[in-house]
Amino acid sequence: MSSPATISFDQGGQVYPEDLYRTERVADRLPNLDAIGPAELEAYAESGFLAVEQALTPKEVDGALAGLSALANPESGAAIQYEKWAEGKVDSMSPEERLDVTRKFAQFAHLDKRLGRIAHHPKILDVVARLLGGEPHMFQDMALIKPPGVGREKPWHQDNAFFRMVPGTPIVGVWVALDDATLENGCMRVIPGSHREGPKRHARLRDLQICDNDVEVPRAVAIPLPAGGLMFFDGLIHHGTPANRTNTRRRAMQFHYSLAEVTRTSDEEHKAVFGWVDGAEC
Numbered sequence: 001m002s003s004p005a006t007i008s009f010d011q012g013g014q015v016y017p018e019d020l021y022r023t024e025r026v027a028d029r030l031p032n033l034d035a036i037g038p039a040e041l042e043a044y045a046e047s048g049f050l051a052v053e054q055a056l057t058p059k060e061v062d063g064a065l066a067g068l069s070a071l072a073n074p075e076s077g078a079a080i081q082y083e084k085w086a087e088g089k090v091d092s093m094s095p096e097e098r099l100d101v102t103r104k105f106a107q108f109a110h111l112d113k114r115l116g117r118i119a120h121h122p123k124i125l126d127v128v129a130r131l132l133g134g135e136p137h138m139f140q141d142m143a144l145i146k147p148p149g150v151g152r153e154k155p156w157h158q159d160n161a162f163f164r165m166v167p168g169t170p171i172v173g174v175w176v177a178l179d180d181a182t183l184e185n186g187c188m189r190v191i192p193g194s195h196r197e198g199p200k201r202h203a204r205l206r207d208l209q210i211c212d213n214d215v216e217v218p219r220a221v222a223i224p225l226p227a228g229g230l231m232f233f234d235g236l237i238h239h240g241t242p243a244n245r246t247n248t249r250r251r252a253m254q255f256h257y258s259l260a261e262v263t264r265t266s267d268e269e270h271k272a273v274f275g276w277v278d279g280a281e282c
Contacts, residue, residue: 005071005073005074005075005076005077005078005079005080006078006079006080007074007080007081007082007090008079008080008081008082009081009082009083009084009086009087010081010082010083010084010103010152011084012084012152012153012206012207013083013084013152013153013206013243014206016153016155016206016212016243017212018242019217020155020156020212020215020217020240020242021153021189021217021220021240021241021242022217023189023217023220023221023222025220025221025222026221026222026223026224027049027051027190027192027221027222027223028051029051029052029053029223029225029229030050030051030052030053031052031053031054032052032053032054032055033052033055033123033124033126033127035052036050036052036127036130041130041131044131044232044234046192046193047192047193048190048192048193048194048195048196048233048234048236048237049190049192049223049231049232049233049234049237050127050231050232050233051223051225051229051230051231052229052230052231052232053225053226053229054226054228054229055121055123055124055176055228055229055230056118056121056176056228056230057228058227058228060114060117060118060228061178061227061228063114063117064114064115064118064176064178064253065178065251066114067108067112067114067115068099068105068115068143068145068178068251069095069096069099070095070112071105071108071111071112071115071143072095072096072098072099072102073095076108076111077111078105078106078107078108078111079105079106079107079108080102080104080105081102081103081104081105081106082098082101082102082103083101083102083103083147083150083151083152085101085150086101089101099145099147099251100147100148100249101147102145102147103144103145103151103152104142104143104144104145105142105143105145106140106141106142106143107141108141108143109138109141109255115141115143115253118176118253119138119141119253119255120138124174124230125257127232128172128174128232128257131172131232132170132172132257132258132259133170133259134259135259136172136257136258136259137257137258137259137260137261137262138255138256138257139256139257139258139261139262140163140254140255140256141253141254141255141256142253142254142255143251143252143253143254144175144251144252144253144254145249145250145251145252146185146186146241146243146244146249146250146251147244147249148244148246148247148248148249149244149245149246149247150243150244151185151186151243151244151250152243153206153240153241153242153243154207154240154241155205155206155207155209155210155212155240156189156209156210156212156215156238156239156240157202157207157208157209157210157238157239157240158195158199158200158202158210158235158236158237158238158239158274159171159173159233159235159236159239159256160199160235160236160274161199161200161202161208161274162208163235163256163262164264164265164266164267164270165258165262165263165264165265165270166262166263166264166265167199167265167269167273169235169258169262169263170235170258170259171234171235171236171256171257171258172232172233172234172235172256172257172258173232173233173234173235173254173255173256173257174230174231174232174233174254174255174256174257175188175230175231175233175252175253175254176229176230176252176253176254176255177225177226177227177228177229177230177252178227178228178251178252178253179227179248179249179250179251179252180224180225180226180227180248180250181223181224181225181226181229181250181252182224182246182248182250183222183224184245184246184248185244185245185246185248185249185250186241186242186243186244186250187222187223187224187225187241187250188222188223188225188231188239188241189220189221189222189223189239189240189241189242190220190221190223190233190237190238190239191215191216191219191220191221191237191238191239192219192221192237193219194216194219194236194237194238195234195235195236195237195238196236197236198236199236199273199274199275200214200238200274200275201214201274201275201276201277202274202275202276202277203276203277203278203279203281203282204276204278204279205279205282208276209240210238211277211281211282212282213282214282215238215240216238235256
């Protein structure tokens with residue numbers, strides 16, 4: 001019997017400057033995982049990301065979406081965060097209805113074989129191993145849901161700012177589109193090469209984020225992807241996604257890998273490295 005899900009409600013979603021995500025530049029995308037060779041690995045080292053048009057089959061995408069629907073069951077054992085406006089409403093909803101008020105799932109890859117197979121997908125892990133230079137160890141799994149019309153912004157940030165680990169630990173993230181991720185419904189924006197500039201000051205504003213005035217928007221590129229596409233990215237690259245104000249779903253999964261069991265560091269050292277400040281200091 002499964003354990004009850006761990007439930008929370010997001011408290012973000014404030015108004016943000018729309019210009020933060022406006023870019024006319026769209027990143028190049030590789031057709032599939034087999035197209036990643038030595039030149040592409042060099043491009044990743046330079047830019048901090050690789051985008052792939054088709055990494056999963058339609059069957060794998062359908063299985064992952066069915067897995068997410070199963071996680072929406074209150075007895076699934078997953079960690080579920082709902083949109084804040086859904087508080088007091090989710091108890092009367094079906095699992096399918098809950099998906100459209102969910103912000104994210106976490107700690108789920110071991111709960112559903114369909115999702116676990118993607119987290120440990122041999123062809124994906126082969127690329128991650130080449131990017132890391134050794135056998136990958138997954139230390140975080142999340143599903144990121146932007147419900148139609150209400151899925152909130154994820155402000156610009158570096159993922160390593162969320163991980164209490166020794167500075168310099170190599171991290172590769174894998175972001176997998178389960179719906180078409182478009183310019184309109186919240187596809188990824190990144191700043192190429194920003195991973196080579198080291199940790200950036202982060203603040204508690206609309207989330208843990210890079211201060212809006214510190215985001216170099218003119219350098220940004222958008223990465224629209226079809227369902228089944230994915231992006232590999234360095235844990236220090238600057239990235240963010242705007243809100244989904246369309247009538248389409250934008251569901252995705254994200255996994256983070258390092259070379260071995262990650263070594264934690266103290267909150268004090270971590271905050272010093274990323275220069276945590278109060279939002280009022282932005």
